[in-house]
Amino acid sequence: MTTKVIVVGGGLAGLMSAIKIAESGHKVDLFSLVPCKRSHSVCAQGGINAAVNTKGEGDSTWEHFDDTIYGGDFLANQPPVKNMIEAAPSIIYLMDRMGVTFNRTTEGFIDVRRLGGAKYSRTVFAGATTGQQLIYALDEQVRRYEDAGLVRRYEEWEFLSIVQDDEGRCRGIVVQDLKNLEVQVFPADAVIMATGGLGMIFGRSTNSTINTGSAAAGLYQQGAIYANGEFIQVHPSAIPGRDKLRLMSESIRGEGGRVWVYKDGKPWYFLEEWYPAYGNMVPRDIATRAIFKVCVDMKLGVDGENKVYLDISHLDPKEINRKLAGVVDIYEKFVGDDPRKVPMQTFPAVHYSMGGLWVDYDQMTNIPGLFAAGECEYQYHGANRLGGNSLVAAIYAGMVAGPKAIAYAEGLSKRSEDLPPSLFEAAKTREEKQNAAIFKMEGKENPYKLHQELGEWMLENVTVVRYNDRLKATDEKIQELIERYHNIGVGNGAPWGNQIVPFTRRLWPMLHLARVITLGALHRNESRGAHYKPDFPERDDENWLKTTKAGFTPDGPSFSYEPVDTAYIKPRQRRYDVAKEVTMANV
Amino acid sequence: MSKKITFIIKRCDNPQAVAYWEEFKVPYFPKMNVVAALMEIQKNPVNAKGEATTPVAWECNCLEEVCGACTMIINGTARQACSALVDNLAQPIRLAPLTKFPLVRDLVVDRQVMFSNLRKVKAWIDIDGTYDMGPGPKISQNVQEAAYELSKCMTCGCCMEACPNVNSKSKFIGPAAIAQVDLVNSHPTGAFRKEARLEALMGEGGIADCGNAQNCAKACPKEIPLTRSIAKLNRETSAYALKKLFGK
Ligand SMILES: Cc1cc2nc3c(=O)[nH]c(=O)nc-3n(C[C@H](O)[C@H](O)[C@H](O)COP(=O)(O)OP(=O)(O)OC[C@H]3O[C@@H](n4cnc5c(N)ncnc54)[C@H](O)[C@@H]3O)c2cc1C
16 A cells, blocks of 8 residues: 655645655655746745854754744744744755755855844845745755656646545545646545745735635635634835835845935934834834834825835945845846945835644644645744744745655555545546636626735735724625626636636635635734734733634634643733843743 | 837747737836736737737746746847836837747746756755754855855746757757756765766767857856856766776
8 A cells, every 4th residue: 555645835845745755755746836946935035044053142942932932922832833943953954965055154154144033143045045045955856756756746737626535534636737727636645735825815915926825715615724814924125016016035134224214304214213122123013014104104205105215235235245136136127226326115015924724733734634834824923924934934844744644644544545436536527617617707807807906905904004994894895806706707718728717716715715814803803913903002812812713604704713822931022122031941 | 198018929829829929008107027017918808909819828926037937038038027127128029938948828838848857967966864964064155156156047948048959859958957967066965976967968968969159148047157067067078978988
């Protein structure tokens, strides 16, 4: 009997899961919308965190753990976070052994820099394209296992749904080949989802265009619990654009970049004034809200617009080239100014989803046999993610999910190959019917325009500052869009190379996930991390130190709440105007 | 009336179909790039004659020139559509698919061959395993900086498009994969299997098929010194061949 595991997603989390499984001698089928090397993980600029303490600052994994829990406003379950942080240095060394071109110190050690919410330099980086370098290294390791016959890649294939047996176990997946939209079913003993983030639900964000969240959203509609959906990170600095909001990495501030606007004719470094202990290195939610206050409330944005200066013109151009070339290039290419000479102009943008598929400490969802790893799950960042923690979380979750999926599969009394073929045929037919139905849609609505409308509402009402009346109105709007969805027309293009039909398909679960995000925010009457309500400005641990769990019903999401596991660090007030208190590991 | 930008786009429904050019007029906005224009066409698939048409198929993903997906021929040059700003392009703007790869539809081509080539040359480091074994070898800043230049290759295909020796009659693996051999071979641990990669480059479609046209380095959007890697590996494969012949 052979064990067969499927991995959906070829970003950092998916590739690492696949490597772990192949390394233990088992077979993997790996699916990705795009060639793995083009996955969204390539966008990560700033770096990856680990307390390697190569600057003699006295950093430790405990400090990193405490920063992460504190930065996440105590919403994360602490045991898995602690395990991840403790594994982080060894993850860096592993990536180093795979040949990642990390920047080096004079002596040839791996160099580190500082990102927001941290008092220590613990972000390891490869120029300003760290994610790209990490994913390329993992992709080559997967290629090695492909060469050894253990991995089969299905690139430019799209996951549509899972196959569940009578007991509700996940037994495989239904997919479509994006070249011809042919539907196929693949049995498996366990499935790992590593499908990344959902920025596209907000129309434009710093995310890649394939980050629709539709895979996770579809699973939610199939019965997977979705956790902490309302926690959406808005990054303080991006270049506004019609097609995309291009991130200007936090590493810019880490290397000495300063944020300012003119006030009374003079540069005003408001982050440094308001948060003397951390200055420009406050975490993202704090910096974003400060920028909003300055631009929206005080109307002090650059040229009266929603923009602030992000300035590196005082730094040594040689150091900029060595450490920030990738980001600076993006700014030059898309804006035309040279940040070495002229301060950049940036504004906050939707960036990351802390929420995602609910998983247990083994990365398994509430559906037996279905695992999740990476940005599509909720486990490691609480209410706000620290810069540099997501790359390490994605890789670490892959390292856990791979072996746990194998262990689960080996414990099964019946393998998927023992199940009746009709189970798989039925799932395939279901999806074929769905595609056929979409091909027949000939209404007046354009799906791309409908998507744009969704994005505008979400961006306007469900990001930095949230009000209950506006959240309610947004949910009503989404329901209207759900109605109008049925009136979409997809033209009469043939299946071959068709893009509008798969896009229309993705939009449906996206709309439903948008409700989870919006209603989750509506119900949570407190402010915590990235979730901020002026009418409820304080964190309310008594009522809300809880994980939000949304389950799908035909009438909309139903919410339940689960206590947070604070096994190691007692929740304390989170503030960045003064230095963070020291905590001690309970021994 | 607001300014409109004219796009003339090469369209083709499938590999067997006959290609044709279709014109679109897209309302201008500041800092407009080719991707944003294609997105507008998706939202309003009507050609310049006012006829409803199918939306143009094209690939894109990161939109910041690190994933390589949106590569196409823009006014005769292979480049990424995301970083092609309309203000810097002669108009009308002509878009066509890459020609060195099998066509899928409109501007979409299949570049799988580039990934297969990476497998052919074994562009990975043979680590013992993913278990904890401490850090890798120390590396000097100079070596890291040289390697970083090569490691930015996003397999976009611009170098393949520019190379006269990559064509339907040749099996030439092209510049990108050769530079990746240089990258892995220059790593202290990667070098342990240097010879296997040199062997791969000496096989059919290998480095000997390079005609030294030197177009590749000029075409690379990431300014990877491709010709330098090719020259270096030319010397190394020759030396290795001699060593094999006489060495032992
Ligand atoms: C601009 C930017 C910069 C960032 N910088 C940093 C940083 O410096 N440090 C840091 O720690 N984090 C950073 N992040 C966050 C980090 O990059 C991501 O959270 C992380 O890379 C996610 O990895 P992943 O493996 O979960 O998903 P991804 O890399 O997004 O991969 C998802 C995979 O799933 C596949 N997929 C999705 N849906 C389907 C489907 N239906 N069928 C088949 N396949 C599917 C995709 O093809 C892809 O292969 C950044 C994010 C952005 C947007």
